[in-house]
Every structure is written in structure tokens, then in C-alpha cells.
Amino acid sequence: MMSAKTLTVQQRKSIFHALVEVQDSKTLTIAESKKQVASQYHITKEQLELIEREGVAKDWPPLA
Template identity: 45%
Template sequence: MSAEQSGQITVEQRRAIFKALVEAQDGGAGVAASRTAVARQFAVSEDQVRDVEREGMANQWPPLD
């Protein structure tokens, strides 16, 4: 079962999603394209990626710290 199907994403998974998102954007991907790619990579919805993005920014998760 994927994270999207279960509705649960662990802290470790959320941190990995956030890191992948930041790295994609730092690598030149646009915001929308990076969200789509990361959602596919981790089998979660783009809404979940946005939630993780907000959480990561608020908590200064790596690679931001």
C-alpha cells in the first residue's frame, strides 16, 4: 500500500520528500514541476507534497538548516 492510500507519511518519509523537493528546485526545476516529480517519486499526492513543503519550511528541515 502506498503512503497516499494509507494516508500516513512518516516523519522520515516527509523529510526525504522535502529534501528531494529542495534538491529538484535547486537543480533548476520549477516549483510545479518539482512537486509533480517528487509526488510521483514517492507515490504521494501533490497536495501531500505541498503539506510537506510547508512543514519543512516552517521547521527549517535539512537541507535548509
């Protein structure tokens, strides 16, 4: 299990991008999409939520 702190900015941006893409596709609920992306990147839901908040706060693509 990786800590959100040990992930590089690029890795966190990739995870954020993956989450936004899954959520935009509307094939899963928000909860399901978070679960899928967290397991895909071997991180916890809590770590994913930190990355999500960081991405939103910093307007990471694909939000920008």
C-alpha cells in the same frame, strides 16, 4: 496512495529533501519539480505541499 499522516517524520523529511534538491538544480519549474517528486514518492500534490510547508516551518535540512 499514502496519506501524509501515515508517512513517518523521516519519510516526510526525505521527500522534502528531494523536493529542495530538485528545485535547487533549477532544471525544472517549481510546478514540474513538485509533480516529479510527488510521483516519485507516490503521493498527491496536496500531500507534497503539506510536507513542503512543514519542512519550511521546521527548518528541515537542507534549509537549516
